[in-house]
Amino acid sequence: MPEKFPGQDEVELARLIREVTIGHVAFATEVAAAAEHWPTVLPIAICYDPGQDQRSFSLLLHGSTGSRWLRTLSQGGPASVAVTALDGLVVARSAFESSMHYRSAILFGRCSEVPEVDKGCTLDLITESLIPGRVAELRTPTRKELAATLVLRMAITDWSYKVSDGWPEDPDEDVAGPAWAGVLPRRTGFAAALPTADLRPGIDVPDSVARLLAD
């Protein structure tokens, strides 16, 4: 059986997903009045799952069982997800040459519901992707919580990954002109860990949160 050795792009993709945490999933919703399928887009937390057969990977999505759009997705229609990091602004000497630094992945596939028996460990994977180390700090989910949560696996059948990280490329006549040009790198991160008002005394910021702040 051929083994999959993830290429650099897939490693970069996994890193991008962990970093941006939110993807945008597109799918068709039926518009009753128009008897038409209207492409809809939804922001949703995403988690990369390398998969066990070493030949494919998937995205994990989750939300309330009450979410109409998530239920539509669970029916397995064609869907796509964009994962985008805006890394900076390219300020050129003309509007035309100005652009952005970004990392952008577009993934195609279909969703299916994760069965009840696998929900707990799949949700743990999702929690660990969002806040590494958090699962060990928390009680396990209750049966009621699991029942209220819809977990979807989107098996990725096709995807692309693109990076834009260059400098302005102005023509000579603009370089000779009076305008400034350069790159403005964008920074993101967490500013602080604000404790909730009802936090009991003596409970410190946990390691998982401290690591997020240090990133």
Added chain:
Amino acid sequence: MPEKFPGQDEVELARLIREVTIGHVAFATEVAAAAEHWPTVLPIAICYDPGQDQRSFSLLLHGSTGSRWLRTLSQGGPASVAVTALDGLVVARSAFESSMHYRSAILFGRCSEVPEVDKGCTLDLITESLIPGRVAELRTPTRKELAATLVLRMAITDWSYKVSDGWPEDPDEDVAGPAWAGVLPRRTGFAAALPTADLRPGIDVPDSVARLLAD
């Protein structure tokens, strides 16, 4: 004629669009092999245009005339755009209650091509939305640059706007437990203005860029 007085939501939406600059547009692409319309999602710079008739607003999109997906959008099929800001992480005392702070708008409409005669001033609006004050610092676009740029107007027919900014809402038994809970506000901004290697001596960082850095 009834005048539109934008509600607070529309003011907030306009601010959100200026802030995040990138939207995710969903539309149907024809998959030749499958003879099927596959919902596709594309990250793209977006600009809010309040419109002149005071009763509706639109989004402005732009890109290369060579972009296949932008040409598909220009044909006026049903489309939607998500505008999303991730503002923070809600770290609750259980995975179930943990969530995110966000501002999220979903907009529905159809795109049409901005005619040649309006392209210049529409692109100026877009540039000013991305880098306020930049147009006055730049030469005007050339005829060739305008010809290479596709500018789309998406007239918004329906939209929603949702904000999540609350604190963890843990049940009493979790509040009495050992886990920490709180909110991690997310910060974004530009870290620096790095001049391009071929910048001529004596050209300072312009006011438009200095203002972006100060934000």
